[in-house]
Amino acid sequence: MKIIYQNDSGGVSVIIPAPTCRLSLEQISEKCVPAGKEYRIIEDHALPKDRVFRDAWEYDEKEGITISFSKAQELTREKLRRERIPLLQQQDCLFLMALEKGEDPKEIIAEKQRLRDITAQVDLCSTLEELKQIKLSKG
Amino acid sequence: MANNYTHHPICPRIGLDANLAAASAVPNEILWTTDTSFLYVEQDGDKKKVGPTTLADLGVTATAGEINILDGVTATAGDINIACVDSTAGIKAWVIYNHATASPSVIASKNVSSVTDNSTGNFTVNFDGSLSTSDYCWFASSRDVNDTGTANPCAPKLSDSKTKNAFQLQVESTADGTNVDSPETCVMVFL
Numbered sequence: 001m002k003i004i005y006q007n008d009s010g011g012v013s014v015i016i017p018a019p020t021c022r023l024s025l026e027q028i029s030e031k032c033v034p035a036g037k038e039y040r041i042i043e044d045h046a047l048p049k050d051r052v053f054r055d056a057w058e059y060d061e062k063e064g065i066t067i068s069f070s071k072a073q074e075l076t077r078e079k080l081r082r083e084r085i086p087l088l089q090q091q092d093c094l095f096l097m098a099l100e101k102g103e104d105p106k107e108i109i110a111e112k113q114r115l116r117d118i119t120a121q122v123d124l125c126s127t128l129e130e131l132k133q134i135k136l137s138k139g
Numbered sequence: 140m141a142n143n144y145t146h147h148p149i150c151p152r153i154g155l156d157a158n159l160a161a162a163s164a165v166p167n168e169i170l171w172t173t174d175t176s177f178l179y180v181e182q183d184g185d186k187k188k189v190g191p192t193t194l195a196d197l198g199v200t201a202t203a204g205e206i207n208i209l210d211g212v213t214a215t216a217g218d219i220n221i222a223c224v225d226s227t228a229g230i231k232a233w234v235i236y237n238h239a240t241a242s243p244s245v246i247a248s249k250n251v252s253s254v255t256d257n258s259t260g261n262f263t264v265n266f267d268g269s270l271s272t273s274d275y276c277w278f279a280s281s282r283d284v285n286d287t288g289t290a291n292p293c294a295p296k297l298s299d300s301k302t303k304n305a306f307q308l309q310v311e312s313t314a315d316g317t318n319v320d321s322p323e324t325c326v327m328v329f330l
Contacts, residue, residue, distance in 0.1 A: 002242075007257055014256040018234065018248040021267065028253050032265045032305070044242045051241060051320060054259045082315055 002047065003029050005039040006059035014047070040064055052132060067128060076131045077119045083136050084115045091115070114138075231275065232266055232328040238310075239284050239322040246323070260310040260318030261296060264326055269303040272330070281310045281324040289313055291321055 003015035003025060015032050017025065025041055033039045042064050048057065056071035091112045098105040118136060125131045232250035237243060243256050255263035264277075279293035291310045300307035308326070312319045 003253075009258065011258050013263075014243065015253050015265075016236075016243050016245055016256060017253045018245040018251050018267075020248060021252045023252055023267075028265075032253055032255060032263075047242050049241050051239070051259065054320070082317065 001025055001041055002044060003033065003039055003041055004059060004064060005033050005037045008034075010058070011055060012057040012059045012065055053128060069128065072128055072131055073122050073125070076122050076125075076134060080119050080122070080134065080136065084118065087136060088112060088115055229329065230327055231270060231330045232264070234264055234326050236262065236324045236326070237322050238262060238324065239320045250328075255305075257307070258318065260291075260312075260320055261307070262309075262324075263300070263305050263307040264328075265305045266303075266328075270328075270330060271303070273301055273303050275328055275330040277306060277308075277326060277328045279308060279310075279324060279326040281321040283313075284319065284321055291319055291324075293324065293326075 001017070003017075004012055005015075007013040015028060017023075017028055021028065023031070029039055029041070038061070040061075046064050048054075048065060048067060053067050053072040053075055056068045056075055058066050058068050058071075060066045091108055095105050095108045095112070098108060115136070118134070121134050122131065125134070230249075232248070234248040234251040234254060235246040236254050237246055238254075238256055238260070243254070245251070245254055250267045251264060252267045253265045255265060257263060281291040281293055283289040283291055291312060293308050293310050295301065296307035296309050309318050310321055310324055311317065
């Protein structure tokens with residue numbers, strides 16, 4: 001069992017009781033949920049199936065926890081931007097080496113553009129599963 | 140065999156009778172108890188008072204507990220040093236927390252009522268009771284989710300999130316400083 005409530009960041013806080021704790025869930029709620037906050041006690045299986053979009057979780061009075069698709073999209077964009085940084089740096093090195101050797105950098109330029117454009121794929125997705133499928137690697 | 144003890148204000152030495160050790164129902168486990176006046180060593184139901192001096196005279200307090208001798212070590216006659224007889228000093232609370240799975244869990248803990256998962260790599264440790272002050276020290280280490288052997292740094296979240304009842308911390312990736320979840324974050328609180 002878990003206790004959930006909407007935190008001040010607009011997300012969901014989930015209270016996980018310690019196995020050895022002698023307090024009841026109600027007592028833990030009273031102690032740990034900020035004053036004035038509405039909370040719910042839910043079963044473990046009512047939590048989302050994974051934490052991929054943990055920061056997109058939102059508190060819903062009826063459903064408990066929902067996942068905001070727009071937040072999930074933004075999280076995916078941020079993740080892709082972070083992960084492509086070293087790949088772009090690698091392509092920059094390859095580009096300079098190609099110039100030094102007098103080789104055609106066409107493929108390198110195309111790869112750099114593919115990495116720059118990859119965040120656009122996020123806008124084409126309509127489900128959370130599609131967002132999870134976006135990969136930086138080719139193919 | 141007579142118990143061998145000396146009076147030390149921090150680490151009283153408690154003698155262990157070899158015959159008692161052999162008769163223990165739980166191998167290599169010694170129990171100690173206190174009635175606030177005297178410290179006793181107890182094994183297999185046989186309780187022995189340790190020393191004529193009261194704990195108050197020693198300047199320490201103690202609560203019931205146990206000593207587990209490490210695996211592979213056989214209890215023999217001799218002295219056992221109790222490093223922390225004063226139960227009001229040292230580690231006040233600890234918790235091992237798994238926040239990498241869909242349903243986060245408290246693996247083990249002491250003096251912790253619960254952990255609040257706030258977001259990725261951001262959680263609050265809630266004490267079982269209140270500490271006497273918010274001027275305590277905490278330390279945490281966090282295993283990398285991919286078992287690379289890298290420890291993720293753990294940092295305080297906000298200065299005002301540290302109270303007598305709880306404190307908030309975040310686990311960060313060594314790669315890019317973003318918050319990350321871990322299958323095993325260990326937290327200790329000292330006072």
